[in-house]
Amino acid sequence: MAVPYTFATATSAIPLSQLDSNFATAITLGSTALTLGTTTTTVAGLTLTSPTLTTPALGTPSSGTLTNCTGLPISTGVSGLGTNVATFLATPTSANLATAITDETGSGSLVFATSPTLVTPVLGTPTSGTLTNCTGYTTANLSGTISNAQLANSTISGVSLGGSLANLTAGTNITFSSGTTYNGSAAITINAASSAQVYPGAGIANSTGSAWGTSYTTSGSGTVVALATSATLTTPTITGYTETAPSITNSGTAVTLSLSSGTVLSYTLTGNCTFTMPTATSGTSFILKLIQDGTGSRTATFTGVKWPGGTAPTITTTASTGLDILSFVCINSVWYGTYAQAFA
Secondary structure (H helix, E strand, C coil): CCCCCCCCCCCCCCHHHHHCCCCCCCCCECEECCCCCCCCCCCCCCCCCCCCCCCCCCCCCCCCCCCCCCCCHHHCCCCCCCCCCHHHHCCCCHHHHHCCCCCCCCCCCCHHHHHHHCCCCCCCCCCCCCCCCCCCCCHHHHCCCCCCHHHHCCCCCEEEECCCCCCCCCCCEEEEEECCCCCCCCCCCEECCCCCECCCCCCCCCCEEEEEECCCCCCCCCCCCCCCCCCCCCCCCCCCCCCCCCCCEEEECCEEECCCCCCEEEEECCCCEEEECCCCCCCEEEEEEECCCCCCCCCCCECCCCCCHHHHCCCCCCCCCCCEEEEEECCCCCCCCCCEEECC
């Protein structure tokens, strides 16, 4: 079929099948001359405005703007990404992020700045921090001196402050509950209405001693004493006290008497024994019970003791039942002794 040389009056698309090789004249598209009848032709210098291309193979364009493009697959369509980065971009979880980075420390979930939950973190040495709501801090890790502001009107339970307690402002309340100890020597006053212990105000002298006692009342006057060891009491009234009486001990032939375990001492005489007196500290007193063993006739002598009439007692010698009680008191660094004998 003959085809006109001009297409100006064409009212519909002309199939290439109608343009056979008998049509010898070429037409030009862009800067490319096409010979009709050719089914595959490379066209250069052609500008298409808003064309719709169906599954084209674009090759390697020299340039292009993909602003409005969609559907580019991360896993296969983007190159140059680090190991596992594509997986993270496709599924952005904390676990996938951890596999995509190489200089991380720790493990677990991604952490953001506001109110994160950290599991057993190692904080190093923070430059600042507020521990108002923190719990479980080990007192062994405390260092330095605890200030007035840190302890003012605080409750301390089950801890030992050692010697790190500062000189608190008068009237600062420190409530000590069961199990609490304080091994310093700062003075206190006692709140009669409760178990609270209050550091002293003006006019109250420092207490003496080296350890807290266990319970207190507010009777009497003068220096407040709330310390159990080596406290100094001035004209106290003590009711119903009990002296410590260590278990009875065999004497052998030599004993150095000690009051560290009690002031009511008992010995079974198992040999002729020399008793060396404790250090002569004025105001010290103690009682000594001596009983004969099954052999009897044991003797007892004492070093550095003044006796009534200048004569030391002869210990009752009856086997098993011979029992004497001797009392000693130290005045002006001298031991004085008295005795009662032959208790039945």
